[in-house]
Amino acid sequence: MTYITKPAVRHPALEKNALGLTRRDYEGAMSTLCAGCGHDSITASIIQAFFELAIPPHRAAKLSGIGCSSKATAYFMNEAHGFNGVHGRMPAIATGANAANRDLVYIGISGDGDSLSIGLGQLCHAIRRNVNMLYVLENNGVYGLTKGQFSASADVGTVSKRGEVNRHGPIDPVSLALTVGATFVARSFSGDRKQLVPILKAGLTHRGFAIVDVISPCVTFNDHEGSTKSYAHTRTHSYEVVQTDFVPLMTEITAEQDRDDVTAVTMHDGSTVMFRSVAEDYDPTDRDAALSFLRASQAKGEVATGLLYLEDSSEDMHAFENTVDRPLVDVPFGDLCPGSATLEELQKEWR
Amino acid sequence: MHPTDVSNPDYYHKVVDCQWACPAHTNVPEYIRLIAQGRYTDSYLLNRESNVFPGILGRTCDRPCEPACRRGRLEGEGPVAICRLKRVAADLRGDITDSLPKIPEKKNGKRVALIGAGPASLTVANDLMPLGYECVLYEKHGKLGGLMRTNIPAFRLPPAVLDEEIAMIMDMGVELHLNTPIESLKELLDDGGFDAVFVGTGAPRGKNLELPGRYDSDKIYIGIDWLESVAFEHLDSIEERVLVIGAGNTAMDCCRTSKRLGGTDVKVMARKPRDLFKASDWELEDAEGEEIEILENHSPVDFVVEDGVLKGMHFDIVEWHEGEDGRLASETLETIFLPCEAIILAIGQENAFPWIERGIGIDFNSWDMPIVDRTTHQSTRPGVFFGGDSAWGPENIIWAVEHGHQAAVSVHNHCQGVPLSERPPFGMNLVSQKMGMHEWSYSNDYDPENRTPMQYADLEERLKELNVEAELGYNLEETVREVQRCLNCDIQTDFTPVLCIECDACIDVCPLDCLTITDNGDEADLRGRLTAAAVNGDQDIYVSDALPQTKRVMVKDEDLCVHCGLCAERCPTAAWDMRRFELYIPYAGQPWPTTISTAPTTSL
Numbered sequence: 001m002t003y004i005t006k007p008a009v010r011h012p013a014l015e016k017n018a019l020g021l022t023r024r025d026y027e028g029a030m031s032t033l034c035a036g037c038g039h040d041s042i043t044a045s046i047i048q049a050f051f052e053l054a055i056p057p058h059r060a061a062k063l064s065g066i067g068c069s070s071k072a073t074a075y076f077m078n079e080a081h082g083f084n085g086v087h088g089r090m091p092a093i094a095t096g097a098n099a100a101n102r103d104l105v106y107i108g109i110s111g112d113g114d115s116l117s118i119g120l121g122q123l124c125h126a127i128r129r130n131v132n133m134l135y136v137l138e139n140n141g142v143y144g145l146t147k148g149q150f151s152a153s154a155d156v157g158t159v160s161k162r163g164e165v166n167r168h169g170p171i172d173p174v175s176l177a178l179t180v181g182a183t184f185v186a187r188s189f190s191g192d193r194k195q196l197v198p199i200l201k202a203g204l205t206h207r208g209f210a211i212v213d214v215i216s217p218c219v220t221f222n223d224h225e226g227s228t229k230s231y232a233h234t235r236t237h238s239y240e241v242v243q244t245d246f247v248p249l250m251t252e253i254t255a256e257q258d259r260d261d262v263t264a265v266t267m268h269d270g271s272t273v274m275f276r277s278v279a280e281d282y283d284p285t286d287r288d289a290a291l292s293f294l295r296a297s298q299a300k301g302e303v304a305t306g307l308l309y310l311e312d313s314s315e316d317m318h319a320f321e322n323t324v325d326r327p328l329v330d331v332p333f334g335d336l337c338p339g340s341a342t343l344e345e346l347q348k349e350w351r
Numbered sequence: 352m353h354p355t356d357v358s359n360p361d362y363y364h365k366v367v368d369c370q371w372a373c374p375a376h377t378n379v380p381e382y383i384r385l386i387a388q389g390r391y392t393d394s395y396l397l398n399r400e401s402n403v404f405p406g407i408l409g410r411t412c413d414r415p416c417e418p419a420c421r422r423g424r425l426e427g428e429g430p431v432a433i434c435r436l437k438r439v440a441a442d443l444r445g446d447i448t449d450s451l452p453k454i455p456e457k458k459n460g461k462r463v464a465l466i467g468a469g470p471a472s473l474t475v476a477n478d479l480m481p482l483g484y485e486c487v488l489y490e491k492h493g494k495l496g497g498l499m500r501t502n503i504p505a506f507r508l509p510p511a512v513l514d515e516e517i518a519m520i521m522d523m524g525v526e527l528h529l530n531t532p533i534e535s536l537k538e539l540l541d542d543g544g545f546d547a548v549f550v551g552t553g554a555p556r557g558k559n560l561e562l563p564g565r566y567d568s569d570k571i572y573i574g575i576d577w578l579e580s581v582a583f584e585h586l587d588s589i590e591e592r593v594l595v596i597g598a599g600n601t602a603m604d605c606c607r608t609s610k611r612l613g614g615t616d617v618k619v620m621a622r623k624p625r626d627l628f629k630a631s632d633w634e635l636e637d638a639e640g641e642e643i644e645i646l647e648n649h650s651p652v653d654f655v656v657e658d659g660v661l662k663g664m665h666f667d668i669v670e671w672h673e674g675e676d677g678r679l680a681s682e683t684l685e686t687i688f689l690p691c692e693a694i695i696l697a698i699g700q701e702n703a704f705p706w707i708e709r710g711i712g713i714d715f716n717s718w719d720m721p722i723v724d725r726t727t728h729q730s731t732r733p734g735v736f737f738g739g740d741s742a743w744g745p746e747n748i749i750w751a752v753e754h755g756h757q758a759a760v761s762v763h764n765h766c767q768g769v770p771l772s773e774r775p776p777f778g779m780n781l782v783s784q785k786m787g788m789h790e791w792s793y794s795n796d797y798d799p800e801n802r803t804p805m806q807y808a809d810l811e812e813r814l815k816e817l818n819v820e821a822e823l824g825y826n827l828e829e830t831v832r833e834v835q836r837c838l839n840c841d842i843q844t845d846f847t848p849v850l851c852i853e854c855d856a857c858i859d860v861c862p863l864d865c866l867t868i869t870d871n872g873d874e875a876d877l878r879g880r881l882t883a884a885a886v887n888g889d890q891d892i893y894v895s896d897a898l899p900q901t902k903r904v905m906v907k908d909e910d911l912c913v914h915c916g917l918c919a920e921r922c923p924t925a926a927w928d929m930r931r932f933e934l935y936i937p938y939a940g941q942p943w944p945t946t947i948s949t950a951p952t953t954s955l
Contacts, residue, residue, distance in 0.1 A: 007913060008862075009799065009913060011863050011883045013886070014864070014883070037923075040856055191853060191855065219852070223852070235900050
C-alpha cells in the first residue's frame with residue numbers, strides 16, 4: 001500500500017466519454033493490495049471498460065465476498081453501489097440484488113478461493129439462474145491472504161513458493177461454467193489489457209451471466225519459477241484462441257471487422273461482438289466443441305484465452321421468473337404485498 | 352527509438368525544467384527543499400555556487416525558470432515562485448563568512464584585468480580569486496555593481512543587499528580602481544602586464560528616438576541615463592505629467608521611479624500590442640499596481656515643444672496586421688496629442704566600444720560589434736574575453752553571471768596553456784531516495800495549492816520614498832505554503848528494465864498518464880500511441896531497453912510527471928526508483944563544485 005493517495009491532478013488532454021466523464025472519474029480508493037498484484041491491473045481494465053461504455057457510476061453495483069480479489073471492488077467507481085458479503089456468498093447476494101433491481105449494472109468480483117472452494121455451489125447456481133451480471137474471477141492459484149497455500153485452481157505440478165508440489169487436480173472455472181450452462185464464458189490475463197477490456201465490455205453488455213476467468217498473478221506468493229500462474233509462465237503458455245472486439249451500438253463497423261473470417265454476434269441491446277478465431281476451426285458458439293478444445297489444450301499445459309463461448313439469445317433470471325419489466329424496488333409496496341385480505345381471497349380457491 | 356541514455360547528464364537535467372532553463376543552471380528544487388527544512392544558509396550557499404548573487408537575483412532576476420516550471424503546464428496553477436523563494440533564503444540566512452571560498456595566500460602569478468564592475472566581471476573574480484589569480488577591477492563610476500546599481504531602482508533592490516553581495520567578492524582581495532574608465536584598450540593590453548583581459552562593460556548606451564522636436568527641450572531623457580542620475584542622486588524630482596516611451600523592463604523601472612519623484616500622471620506608451628511587450632508580465636503588473644497607465648498601439652510621431660517648453664507628444668493610434676511576409680505592419684487609425692511635462696525614452700540599449708582601438712587584433716562585425724565566440728567568450732585576440740551585455744547585447748543579470756562563469760573557465764585555460772575548447776564536462780549523480788517501504792526522503796504528495804501572491808508595502812508609503820522596498824517578501828507562512836508547491840522534478844523516476852515484470856501497476860497508478868508499455872517504434876509514432884499522446888515536443892520521452900518478458904519497451908513522457916513517486920511505490924520489483932539527480936556543474940579550476948550540499952535524508 002502507499003502512504004499518499006493518488007493525486008487528483010490529471011492530464012489536461014484526458015478523453016471524455018458520452019457522459020462527459022473521464023477515466024479518472026471511474027477510479028476508487030487507493031489499492032491496499034501488494035504492489036504489482038494482477039488484481040490491480042484488472043481493476044484498471046474494469047475502470048476502462050465502464051468508462052468506455054459510459055455507464056453512469058451510480059447505476060452500477062459492485063459485489064464481492066472475501067479474499068484479496070474481493071477487496072478490489074473498493075478500488076474502482078467510488079460513486080457506485082457496493083456490497084462486500086460473506087466468503088463465497090457473493091452470487092446469492094448478487095442474485096437477490098438483481099431480483100430487486102434489474103435496472104442496475106451488476107459486477108461481481110471474486111477469486112479462485114471465493115468461487116471455487118467455499119463458494120463453488122453458489123457460483124454454479126448463479127450460472128444456472130443466468131443472473132444478469134458480469135462475474136470476474138481473479139484467478140491466481142493461491143490463497144494470498146493466508147500466505148500462499150494452493151487453491152482449488154492450482155495446476156497439478158505447480159510449485160509453491162516454499163517448494164511444495166501440488167498434486168490435486170484443478171477445478172477449471174471455464175470448463176465448469178460451460179458444463180453448468182453458462183451463456184458467456186471467457187478467459188483472459190491481467191497483463192493483456194488489449195484483450196481483457198473488450199471482453200469486459202462485452203460481458204457487461206451481455207444479458208445473463210457473463211463469467212470471465214482472469215489469470216491474475218499473485219506477485220507475492222505465486223510469481224516464482226515453477227509456478228504455472230506467474231507473469232512469465234502465463235505469458236509463455238497462454239495463447240489467444242479467439243480475438244474479440246466489442247462494437248457499441250451506433251458505431252460504424254469498419255472494413256477490418258467485416259472480414260470473412262470474422263463472426264459478428266449482435267447483442268440484445270444492438271451492439272455487436274466481433275470474433276476472429278485464431279485457432280483453426282474453433283467455433284465460440286459451439287459449447288461441446290469448446291469444451292473438448294479446452295480439455296485438449298489443458299492437457300498440453302496451455303492456457304486458452306479469449307471469449308471462448310457466447311450465447312446471447314438465452315433467457316436471463318427475470319425471463320425465467322416472468323417478472324415485470326419495472327424493477328421491483330420501484331413497484332409500490334401495496335402491489336408487491338397486497339395484504340392479508342387478498343391472501344384470504346387467494347386461499348379460498350384451494351378450500 | 353534507441354533506448355534513452357540516462358547516464359548523459361543532459362537527459363535528467365532537462366527533466367528539471369527550471370534548472371535547464373536557468374542560464375546558470377541553479378539547482379532550484381534542492382534549494383527549495385533546503386528552505387523547506389529551514390536551512391536558509393545552506394540554501395543560500397547552494398544558490399551562490401551557481402548564481403553568485405542570490406539576494407540580488409531573488410529580487411530582480413528575469414526568472415527564465417518560472418515560465419519553464421512544470422507546474423505552469425498543469426491547468427490553472429501558475430509556476431512555483433522560484434525567484435521569491437530565493438529571496439527568502441537570502442533574507443533569512445545566517446553568517447556565511449566561513450563558508451565562502453578560501454583565497455590562497457600564495458598567488459599563481461597570473462594577473463587578470465576586469466573592465467566594468469557589473470555582474471559578469473564580479474563573477475569572473477568570484478571564480479578566479481580562489482584559484483590564486485590576481486584580479487584587477489576597473490570601474491568608471493564611483494560605486495560597484497554596474498547596471499544593477501545604476502538601472503535597478505532602490506525600491507526593487509535595496510542598496511544594502513547589493514553592497515553585501517558585492518563585498519563578498521571584493522573581500523576576496525580584488526584590486527579595485529573606482530572612477531577609472533578605460534580610455535584605451537590598447538594601452539591596457541600593452542602596458543598593463545595582464546595575462547588576460549575580461550570586458551564586462553555592459554550595454555551602456557540608451558537608444559535615442561530621432562523625431563521632430565527631440566532636441567528642443569531638456570525634459571526629454573534617455574531612460575538608462577536618467578535612472579543612473581537618480582541612482583547617483585544627481586536628480587531627485589520629475590514633473591507631474593510624465594510619458595515613458597517603450598514597454599521593456601527599463602520602461603517599467605522608469606515609470607515606477609517617476610511615481611516616486613513627483614510624477615502624478617505617469618503613462619507608459621507602447622507601439623506594439625501587450626502580448627508583444629518586452630517587459631515581463633510581473634513587471635507590468637507591478638507598474639499597474641502603482642496606478643500607472645500602460646497604453647498599447649501608440650506610435651510616437653513628434654515631440655511638441657513651444658518656446659522651449661515641452662508640451663506633450665503626438666501619437667499615431669495604430670492597428671497591427673500580419674503581412675504576407677509574416678511580418679507585422681501597422682496601419683494608422685488616428686493621431687492624438689497627449690500633454691506632458693517630461694518624457695523618458697526607454698526603447699532599448701546597445702553596446703558601445705569607443706575605447707577599443709581597431710587594429711589591435713579584435714575584429715568587429717558589420718554592426719560594429721566585436722566578434723566573440725559563443726562558447727569560449729574569447730574575442731579574435733587571444734586573451735581578451737567578453738561577457739554580460741557587452742558580449743552580444745542586452746540580456747539580464749543571470750545571463751551575465753553565466754557568461755562570467757564561462758569566461759572564467761576560458762581565462763583559466765588560457766592562463767594555464769590549456770586549449771579553450773577543452774572545457775570541463777558536466778557530471779551527475781543519482782541517489783535513491785527510498786527511506787522505507789513507502790517512504791521517501793522528500794515530500795512526494797502533490798499539493799494542489801495555487802501560487803502564493805506577493806504582499807506589497809502600502810502604496811502611499813512606498814510612493815513617498817525612493818528606497819522603500821515595494822515587495823515585502825514572503826513571510827514564514829507564505830514560504831511554508833509555497834515550498835510545498837515544488838514538484839521536486841530533480842527526484843527522478845529511474846527505471847531498471849531488467850527488473851520489470853510488466854505488471855502494469857505503475858501505468859495504472861500514474862495520475863498524469865505518463866507511462867506506457869508498448870512495442871517500440873520511431874519517435875513520432877511512439878509519441879502518438881502512448882497512454883496519453885506526448886504532444887509537447889520540447890519534452891523528451893524516455894524509452895527503455897527491451898523488457899525481459901515480452902521485449903516491449905517502457906516509455907515515459909516526461910512532460911507532466913509530478914514526481915509523486917507512486918510508480919516506484921507500486922512497483923513490486925523496484926524497477927522504478929525515485930533517485931535524486933544532482934548536476935555537477937564545472938567551474939574554472941574545479942571540475943565539480945567543492946561544496947556539494949545535499950539535503951539530509953529525513954522527510955519534512
